[in-house]
Amino acid sequence: MEVKKIFLPESEMPRQWYNIMADMPTPMEPPLHPGTGQPVGPDDLAPIFPMNLIEQEVSQERWIDIPEEILEKYAIWRPSPLYRAYALEKYLDTPAKIYFKNEGVSPAGSHKPNTAIAQAYYNKVAGTKRICTETGAGQWGSALAMSCALYGLECKVYMVKISYNQKPYRRLMMETWGATCVASPSTETKAGQTILEQDPESPGSLGIAISEAVEAAVTGENSKYSLGSVLNHVMLHQTVNGLETQKQMAIAGDYPDVVIGCAGGGSNFAGNCLPFVRDKIHGKEIDIIGVEPSSCPTMTEGPFAYDFGDTVQMTPLLPMHTLGHNFVPAPIHAGGLRYHGMAPIISQLILDNLIRPVAVHQMETFQAGVTFARTEGFISAPECNHAVAMVIREAIKAKEEGKEKVILFNWSGHGLVDMAAYQAYFEGRLSDYPLPEEDIKRALADIEPLPKPKQYRAGTI
Amino acid sequence: MEVKKIFLPESEMPRQWYNIMADMPTPMEPPLHPGTGQPVGPDDLAPIFPMNLIEQEVSQERWIDIPEEILEKYAIWRPSPLYRAYALEKYLDTPAKIYFKNEGVSPAGSHKPNTAIAQAYYNKVAGTKRICTETGAGQWGSALAMSCALYGLECKVYMVKISYNQKPYRRLMMETWGATCVASPSTETKAGQTILEQDPESPGSLGIAISEAVEAAVTGENSKYSLGSVLNHVMLHQTVNGLETQKQMAIAGDYPDVVIGCAGGGSNFAGNCLPFVRDKIHGKEIDIIGVEPSSCPTMTEGPFAYDFGDTVQMTPLLPMHTLGHNFVPAPIHAGGLRYHGMAPIISQLILDNLIRPVAVHQMETFQAGVTFARTEGFISAPECNHAVAMVIREAIKAKEEGKEKVILFNWSGHGLVDMAAYQAYFEGRLSDYPLPEEDIKRALADIEPLPKPKQYRAGTI
Numbered sequence: 001m002e003v004k005k006i007f008l009p010e011s012e013m014p015r016q017w018y019n020i021m022a023d024m025p026t027p028m029e030p031p032l033h034p035g036t037g038q039p040v041g042p043d044d045l046a047p048i049f050p051m052n053l054i055e056q057e058v059s060q061e062r063w064i065d066i067p068e069e070i071l072e073k074y075a076i077w078r079p080s081p082l083y084r085a086y087a088l089e090k091y092l093d094t095p096a097k098i099y100f101k102n103e104g105v106s107p108a109g110s111h112k113p114n115t116a117i118a119q120a121y122y123n124k125v126a127g128t129k130r131i132c133t134e135t136g137a138g139q140w141g142s143a144l145a146m147s148c149a150l151y152g153l154e155c156k157v158y159m160v161k162i163s164y165n166q167k168p169y170r171r172l173m174m175e176t177w178g179a180t181c182v183a184s185p186s187t188e189t190k191a192g193q194t195i196l197e198q199d200p201e202s203p204g205s206l207g208i209a210i211s212e213a214v215e216a217a218v219t220g221e222n223s224k225y226s227l228g229s230v231l232n233h234v235m236l237h238q239t240v241n242g243l244e245t246q247k248q249m250a251i252a253g254d255y256p257d258v259v260i261g262c263a264g265g266g267s268n269f270a271g272n273c274l275p276f277v278r279d280k281i282h283g284k285e286i287d288i289i290g291v292e293p294s295s296c297p298t299m300t301e302g303p304f305a306y307d308f309g310d311t312v313q314m315t316p317l318l319p320m321h322t323l324g325h326n327f328v329p330a331p332i333h334a335g336g337l338r339y340h341g342m343a344p345i346i347s348q349l350i351l352d353n354l355i356r357p358v359a360v361h362q363m364e365t366f367q368a369g370v371t372f373a374r375t376e377g378f379i380s381a382p383e384c385n386h387a388v389a390m391v392i393r394e395a396i397k398a399k400e401e402g403k404e405k406v407i408l409f410n411w412s413g414h415g416l417v418d419m420a421a422y423q424a425y426f427e428g429r430l431s432d433y434p435l436p437e438e439d440i441k442r443a444l445a446d447i448e449p450l451p452k453p454k455q456y457r458a459g460t461i
Numbered sequence: 462m463e464v465k466k467i468f469l470p471e472s473e474m475p476r477q478w479y480n481i482m483a484d485m486p487t488p489m490e491p492p493l494h495p496g497t498g499q500p501v502g503p504d505d506l507a508p509i510f511p512m513n514l515i516e517q518e519v520s521q522e523r524w525i526d527i528p529e530e531i532l533e534k535y536a537i538w539r540p541s542p543l544y545r546a547y548a549l550e551k552y553l554d555t556p557a558k559i560y561f562k563n564e565g566v567s568p569a570g571s572h573k574p575n576t577a578i579a580q581a582y583y584n585k586v587a588g589t590k591r592i593c594t595e596t597g598a599g600q601w602g603s604a605l606a607m608s609c610a611l612y613g614l615e616c617k618v619y620m621v622k623i624s625y626n627q628k629p630y631r632r633l634m635m636e637t638w639g640a641t642c643v644a645s646p647s648t649e650t651k652a653g654q655t656i657l658e659q660d661p662e663s664p665g666s667l668g669i670a671i672s673e674a675v676e677a678a679v680t681g682e683n684s685k686y687s688l689g690s691v692l693n694h695v696m697l698h699q700t701v702n703g704l705e706t707q708k709q710m711a712i713a714g715d716y717p718d719v720v721i722g723c724a725g726g727g728s729n730f731a732g733n734c735l736p737f738v739r740d741k742i743h744g745k746e747i748d749i750i751g752v753e754p755s756s757c758p759t760m761t762e763g764p765f766a767y768d769f770g771d772t773v774q775m776t777p778l779l780p781m782h783t784l785g786h787n788f789v790p791a792p793i794h795a796g797g798l799r800y801h802g803m804a805p806i807i808s809q810l811i812l813d814n815l816i817r818p819v820a821v822h823q824m825e826t827f828q829a830g831v832t833f834a835r836t837e838g839f840i841s842a843p844e845c846n847h848a849v850a851m852v853i854r855e856a857i858k859a860k861e862e863g864k865e866k867v868i869l870f871n872w873s874g875h876g877l878v879d880m881a882a883y884q885a886y887f888e889g890r891l892s893d894y895p896l897p898e899e900d901i902k903r904a905l906a907d908i909e910p911l912p913k914p915k916q917y918r919a920g921t922i
Contacts, residue, residue: 003536420633
């Protein structure tokens with residue numbers, strides 16, 4: 001019988017995260033202070049993040065030790081299994097070998113705990129008693145809630161009100177893990193009060209929820225703020241995934257020609273692909289593909305520019321691909337991919353031609369997800385279906401070209417708490433939401449692109 | 462770092478199921494034909510089950526080979542990990558070692574696919590094109606839907622109407638896997654039509670849904686019926702779990718003093734414990750505990766008697782602990798434990814003092830589940846919380862007695878699709894539903910207990 005899953009023993013779990021900052025061919029542009037326009041220093045960030053995480057945010061060290069106390073919690077689900085998708089290959093009648101890393105085995109059902117556990121731990125060490133965060137659909141909030149429970153920290157989650165009302169299961173997961181979850185805008189913060197005065201019926205937004213969480217962190221006793229994607233230290237923590245995958249691919253005796261992941265803020269994609277980007281910098285030929293929704297084409301249509309991470313302009317200006325912080329994506333079901341920006345690390349790697357972005361339509365992603373469920377068994381999160389759709393395209397291309405390609409993708413999480421999205425698909429209520437050119441133009445009108453940094457060419461280092 | 466999870470490589474997956482019929486100290490009573498009162502023969506069952514499964518139902522062979530085609534599908538999630546619950550132990554400050562087998566890693570999130578895969582395969586081999594079944598809360602229906610998808614069979618699920626309306630996520634899982642799911646009573650069967658004529662607003666029941674599924678199987682072309690618990694062949698398929706667990710416990714260097722599982726129809730409990738019951742028959746001292754809700758105390762209050770498996774009296778009469786086929790359990794959230802009967806194999810083993818039944822209140826189970834989630838990370842299904850509650854009792858007892866006990870339990874599935882139950886708990890809407898003595902008396906009034914078979918004493922073989 002052929003081996004379906006490749007496991008690593010816990011003793012083979014990576015003991016260090018990989019920091020790609022040490023290997024990036026083009027140095028990263030610094031984040032800028034929104035008031036002064038000057039590069040942000042550690043002291044600027046100290047009111048919202050603990051210093052140990054700020055150090056990781058700016059570190060240039062290639063390898064950063066994973067503390068024993070984090071490894072112990074990672075062991076709840078890590079190392080996660082690497083799968084060979086034999087049944088999907090057979091169904092597609094492709095000569096390609098398809099592998100996927102199953103990050104859905106965590107208790108929260110996604111890759112998010114990779115950084116949630118780390119952030120909770122570093123906060124605990126730094127003396128934080130309470131972590132505040134925002135969440136949209138709830139995947140991040142639930143991961144942080146679990147992590148805080150495991151380290152005995154309080155957790156406060158501002159959940160976008162419309163999701164709070166529409167998606168009670170994620171909220172209930174947070175409460176089961178002991179977090180306090182409130183609908184945002186709330187009356188608990190000045191930011192929330194201001195919004196509610198203007199519009200008592202406000203459905204909330206991620207931008208508002210960020211403002212509330214940051215305010216609660218800054219004004220609360222022993223409180224800090226936590227972000228689930230975009231930032232460098234989040235990408236760092238996620239690399240435990242890709243490092244495991246490299247060991248597992250070696251056991252399988254294969255090396256990927258194509259590495260695929262969906263990308264919203266960039267964290268699951270980064271986690272799996274960055275160790276492979278390193279190999280590519282050192283000469284390996286790999287096509288590394290970030291997949292985004294065509295309704296929110298940050299990487300494929302957004303310029304590389306300084307922009308706010310949030311809609312209410314509280315965060316530092318980040319150098320990234322962006323559709324502008326006022327961009328409101330269509331209501332697609334992949335909530336985790338509805339973000340106007342992209343992690344600066346991923347953005348820079350796109351500029352350097354180390355990562356190739358592709359946008360796919362919503363309908364194609366659900367078709368792909370249903371095919372995957374009926375062959376491989378697992379029901380994917382709507383975000384993850386973007387990766388699956390691209391995998392199917394690549395597998396069909398391999399067949400047409402008669403090539404024995406090795407395709408690897410990151411299966412970032414299951415969709416069992418997202419079945420309403422599948423319902424909309426089955427009932428024919430989904431739209432592709434293609435973005436008309438004039439909408440893109442309008443979205444980009446306010447953004448002043450950065451002068452394009454010197455481009456890196458693969459293989460020159 | 463201590464090892465948290467014990468994995469087996471796929472090459473170590475059991476190649477045979479264990480059939481306890483070969484080792485039972487008291488021979489099983491035969492099922493009886495509802496019309497004639499005579500023992501049921503294979504031909505009586507042929508219209509509803511394929512002959513290969515009927516053979517397994519009556520087999521006395523100790524070991525039955527698992528076909529390669531089933532192992533290949535089992536490999537999607539099997540062997541499942543065995544966990545050491547260090548964090549729960551620490552929280553309880555107990556000298557006991559607590560292990561749990563995580564059956565929640567299957568794509569359907571529970572142990573049910575262990576038999577669903579097998580039944581789909583044997584049906585396919587026998588030429589069945591379509592499998593019909595019923596489902597209450599949807600755990601069984603979704604497992605069978607997935608299994609049929611993987612083998613390319615049609616799947617028709619009659620889902621109790623009240624659940625169909627209240628629990629759309631499970632239904633949507635079935636549809637994602639390509640099954641047709643209809644609310645029962647439906648207009649598609651005579652049984653459904655009859656009920657609807659009497660009561661157009663009928664919320665349905667498991668009994669009605671069984672009638673519809675059996676009718677659809679018997680009258681449909683190349684159609685068979687499938688049951689997810691109670692029957693001998695279901696228990697057989699589930700033993701892959703316990704056989705894995707025994708290998709994993711050996712790797713851990715421990716052997717359980719206590720084995721715990723929740724029991725509704727008996728299948729997840731049997732799957733984990735039957736190989737240990739075998740050891741007990743051969744002299745091992747183990748306390749093997751089946752946990753049921755105090756609102757549906759089949760094992761602890763129901764006599765051992767011949768009774769129907771369904772409320773509409775279509776099935777053969779089965780020798781089992783039963784509260785009577787007319788018993789309507791309180792609306793507790795552990796839908797999988799709301800069954801009036803108990804698998805004949807488990808029932809006989811209780812009589813033989815090889816299994817000890819215990820009933821727990823609903824509130825205690827949710828308290829236990831929340832404790833488990835906040836220490837070990839995983840959110841359990843409400844059924845599974847019954848096992849967790851008993852584990853906590855035993856761990857506290859071990860502390861009081863100062864004993865270094867080894868406790869093993871079967872974590873039968875996650876609760877991510879059951880969060881409404883946790884909501885009711887948090888909102889104080891749960892009741893313990895203790896069953897008044899007169900209700901038990903009334904329930905048992907119609908049941909004529911079987912003459913108690915000769916009791917077996919542990920250690921005499």
